Amino acid sequence: MASQVTFIGAGNMASAIFGGMIDSGYPREAITATSPSDDHLAPLRRRYGIHTQTDNRAAVANADVVVLAVKPQIMQDVCSDLRDTIQARKPLIVSVAAGLPAATLERWLGGDLAVIRCMPNTPSLVGAGAAGLFANARVTDDQRKLATTLLQAVGLVEWVEDEALLEAVTAIAGSAPAYFFLVFEALEAAGERLGLPADSARRLALQTAYGAARMAQQSDHAPAQLKRNVMSPGGTTERAVHVLEDAGLRQIFLDATDACAKRAREMADEFGKR
Numbered sequence: 001m002a003s004q005v006t007f008i009g010a011g012n013m014a015s016a017i018f019g020g021m022i023d024s025g026y027p028r029e030a031i032t033a034t035s036p037s038d039d040h041l042a043p044l045r046r047r048y049g050i051h052t053q054t055d056n057r058a059a060v061a062n063a064d065v066v067v068l069a070v071k072p073q074i075m076q077d078v079c080s081d082l083r084d085t086i087q088a089r090k091p092l093i094v095s096v097a098a099g100l101p102a103a104t105l106e107r108w109l110g111g112d113l114a115v116i117r118c119m120p121n122t123p124s125l126v127g128a129g130a131a132g133l134f135a136n137a138r139v140t141d142d143q144r145k146l147a148t149t150l151l152q153a154v155g156l157v158e159w160v161e162d163e164a165l166l167e168a169v170t171a172i173a174g175s176a177p178a179y180f181f182l183v184f185e186a187l188e189a190a191g192e193r194l195g196l197p198a199d200s201a202r203r204l205a206l207q208t209a210y211g212a213a214r215m216a217q218q219s220d221h222a223p224a225q226l227k228r229n230v231m232s233p234g235g236t237t238e239r240a241v242h243v244l245e246d247a248g249l250r251q252i253f254l255d256a257t258d259a260c261a262k263r264a265r266e267m268a269d270e271f272g273k274r
């Protein structure tokens, strides 16, 4: 029988994950999602056919896996409220909250719990997510396999054995869709400045990004070689790539990802003190 999975919070991340689970054949009747408002839950019931609850404690009473998918700022209150019910059942805890250490969550929930901390990203909404996962010492091999199955329903899963590496995962996967969206914005504006209609520039830029990512995933060559293959000597690409290199694009990415990882570390330190 399928494990009973309860999502605390039914927002973007939760609906991406349970939507992906259902698409890949997970039984919808084994999934429950909660939100303080039934107005938010009613459309989810209609669309996905899952169970819903406005009472978090009732929703975890029979759960084998509890996915914590509320904003980090309210997580402590949510955990305090769930503590007794969770301790009575001891389900596997999976958290998708940014910057919240597994040990802090475990403490807020009363201790002695198997906790998996996950850093996913929003392309999970279209089944093309990338997530890093970390398991505390209480997580069994079967629980790891189960978490892999649940998260693989919405994309790529990479396990890290050192929790601090989730900061790096945040920098190159969790937050990174925003960097690419910024590049798409810039390419669309550039296409428009060069005379293309905005909608056409957007379509061309997005399809090119999609094609480049697909090609890099399917190719035996490293991205550096694929880049060289586009750069005809003395041609157009070489000029453009030199402008990007001369402007320090590589360093800009190092600085941006450092800033991201540093903020993830700060958040972990702040929450760790509570």
Ligand SMILES: NC(=O)C1=CN([C@@H]2O[C@H](COP(=O)(O)OP(=O)(O)OC[C@H]3O[C@@H](n4cnc5c(N)ncnc54)[C@H](OP(=O)(O)O)[C@@H]3O)[C@@H](O)[C@H]2O)C=CC1
Pocket: 008, 009, 010, 011, 012, 013, 014, 034, 035, 036, 037, 040, 056, 069, 070, 071, 072, 074, 078, 096, 097, 098, 119, 120, 121, 122, 174
């Ligand atoms: N967005 C992103 O790119 C990423 C987000 N994350 C993490 O995912 C988590 C969720 O983010 P996201 O899905 O984007 O946020 P959303 O705001 O979309 O979802 C949060 C959900 O929690 C619900 N909620 C609020 N209070 C409670 C409560 N007391 N009990 C149960 N549910 C409650 C909200 O309901 P209502 O709307 O009715 O208030 C909402 O449905 C966060 O911890 C975030 O750090 C991780 C990686 C990437």
Ligand SMILES: O=C(O)[C@@H]1CCC=N1
Pocket: 098, 170, 174, 175
């Ligand atoms: O910006 C944030 O804090 C969250 C975590 C990763 C993506 N969004």
